[in-house]
Amino acid sequence: xxxxxxxxxxxxxxxxxxxxxxxxxxxxxxxxxxxxxxxxxxxxxxxxxxxxxxxxxxxxxxxxxxxxxxxxxxxxxxxxxxxxxxxxxxxxxxxxxxxxxxxxxxxxxxxxxxxxxxxxxxxxxxxxxxxxxxxxxxxxxxxxxxxxxxxxxxxxxxxxxxxxxxxxxxxxxxxxxxxxxxxxxxxxxxxxxxxxxxxxxxxxxxxxxxxxxxxxxxxxxxxxxxxxxxxxxxxxxxxxxxxxxxxxxxxxxxxxxxxxxxxxxxxxxxxxxxxxxxxxxxxxxxxxxxxxxxxxxxxxxxxxxxxxxxxxxxxxxxxxxxxxxxxxxxxxxxxxxxxxxxxxxxxxxxxxxxxxxxxxxxxx
DNA sequence: AATTCGGGGCC
DNA sequence: GGCCCAGAATT
Numbered sequence: 035x036x037x038x039x040x041x042x043x044x045x046x047x048x049x050x051x052x053x054x055x056x057x058x059x060x061x062x063x064x065x066x067x068x069x070x071x072x073x074x075x076x077x078x079x080x081x082x083x084x085x086x087x088x089x090x091x092x093x094x095x096x097x098x099x100x101x102x103x104x105x106x107x108x109x110x111x112x113x114x115x116x117x118x119x120x121x122x123x124x125x126x127x128x129x130x131x132x133x134x135x136x137x138x139x140x141x142x143x144x145x146x147x148x149x150x151x152x153x154x155x156x157x158x159x160x161x162x163x164x165x166x167x168x169x170x171x172x173x174x175x176x177x178x179x180x181x182x183x184x185x186x187x188x189x190x191x192x193x194x195x196x197x198x199x200x201x202x203x204x205x206x207x208x209x210x211x212x213x214x215x216x217x218x219x220x221x222x223x224x225x226x227x228x229x230x231x232x233x234x235x236x237x238x239x240x241x242x243x244x245x246x247x248x249x250x251x252x253x254x255x256x257x258x259x260x261x262x263x264x265x266x267x268x269x270x271x272x273x274x275x276x277x278x279x280x281x282x283x284x285x286x287x288x289x290x291x292x293x294x295x296x297x298x299x300x301x302x303x304x305x306x307x308x309x310x311x312x313x314x315x316x317x318x319x320x321x322x323x324x325x326x327x328x329x330x331x332x333x334x335x336x337x338x339x340x341x342x343x344x345x346x347x348x349x350x351x352x353x354x355x356x357x358x359x360x361x362x363x364x365x366x367x368x369x370x371x372x373x374x375x376x377x378x379x380x381x382x383x384x385x386x387x388x389x390x391x392x393x394x395x396x397x398x
Numbered sequence: 399a400a401t402t403c404g405g406g407g408c409c
Numbered sequence: 410g411g412c413c414c415a416g417a418a419t420t
Contacts, residue, residue, distance in 0.1 A: 387404080
């Protein structure tokens with residue numbers, strides 16, 4: 035009977051299987067480092083591994099593709115070239131720099147961390163995995179990335195790429211979305227990673243995941259330096275590994291967006307400082323799809339004219355907005371925390387999320 | 399352990 | 410139309 039290698043693994047005793055796995059992981063080192071030396075992409079944050087640059091890039095790269103980060107990184111480094119500049123920037127200016135990049139708490143945590151660094155660390159990032167991990171916005175992956183890339187400290191940096199690559203190499207069918215799987219992989223890599231090449235080792239694993247051992251479609255095993263030690267490759271399991279639990283469906287929400295106009299200016303307001311799109315600006319809006327009659331009843335005689343605007347749909351990770359809108363030309367003043375701004379000010383000063391793009395573009 | 403945070407490119 | 414991305418914080 036022709037028993038597959040994967041089946042053979044299954045009949046090993048747990049201890050034997052662990053040993054086999056560690057040997058397999060150790061076998062990655064030489065081909066991995068050699069491949070990375072020759073195939074590392076030239077990226078802006080790789081020009082010099084200055085801790086501040088590594089930090090900013092790693093935060094921007096959280097759940098965000100390299101190509102999306104590039105222009106933001108350049109603009110950010112020019113506007114805020116160091117920790118002290120970041121610590122003293124205004125929140126609005128910071129969020130304007132982050133506008134469109136998403137996950138806006140990242141930006142707010144950056145500023146918080148910078149303030150802490152100035153107050154408690156002499157304005158510099160600590161060369162310590164544990165100290166880095168205490169800073170807001172820095173979890174196990176980012177602490178490992180900064181520690182290894184900026185300071186050469188031999189700690190793993192396990193992101194989605196590494197989870198995918200290692201799962202395939204070892205033939206693991208464990209759910210990579212489980213925190214326990216991630217921490218388990220960090221423990222394994224910590225034991226076997228080279229002490230004198232942490233930066234290249236971590237970046238090499240990530241790089242393979244990003245450009246060879248890709249998630250969507252078939253991985254490019256023909257170009258992979260790990261193909262000879264890879265269980266998924268040998269057993270044709272790259273289609274089923276990594277295993278990820280399905281996401282739950284997103285919630286649908288109806289909104290009615292109001293473009294209030296008065297004397298050539300339009301009303302915006304600042305969102306709550308927590309939750310979705312925290313602290314960004316928005317056009318005033320109400321829950322539900324409201325009728326024109328309802329709009330008139332809300333604004334009464336102050337609404338000189340009400341015009342229906344096109345509908346729009348915006349998809350977040352976990353919520354979907356179905357928007358209708360009205361332009362309301364006002365004759366009198368209005369109660370409430372509105373900022374009356376010109377189109378130019380929206381463009382240059384205020385951070386409005388892309389969810390409102392269908393309405394933002396109407397004012398140009 | 400599960401949920402909440404964005405946005406865009408690709409299949 | 411769904412998937413996934415150099416994840417972390419909160420509940």
